[in-house]
Amino acid sequence: METKKKILKKKAVIDTKYCAACGVCVKSCPFGAITIRNGVVAEIDEARCVGCGKCAKACVASVIDIVKKEEVK
Ligand code: SF4
């Protein structure tokens, strides 16, 4: 029988309105989860992000938040 398990994980979210596309967060992420899309805004690959918070601490504009993400597996 298949069992469903709820897993709570964290992830980073960017308030893109205020992102300066400086690239500091890209360098800070140990998992390579952040890229600068079209040279104008940072984007997080949810599949790679583990919610460690390094990018949030590194962000020069303080526009990254770590939030809880609920996953059903
Ligand atoms: S929270 Fe950690 S893993 Fe996720 S994007 Fe930021 S630095 Fe990378």
Ligand code: SF4
């Ligand atoms: S460090 Fe902050 S301002 Fe700079 S690209 Fe990343 S999210 Fe944008």
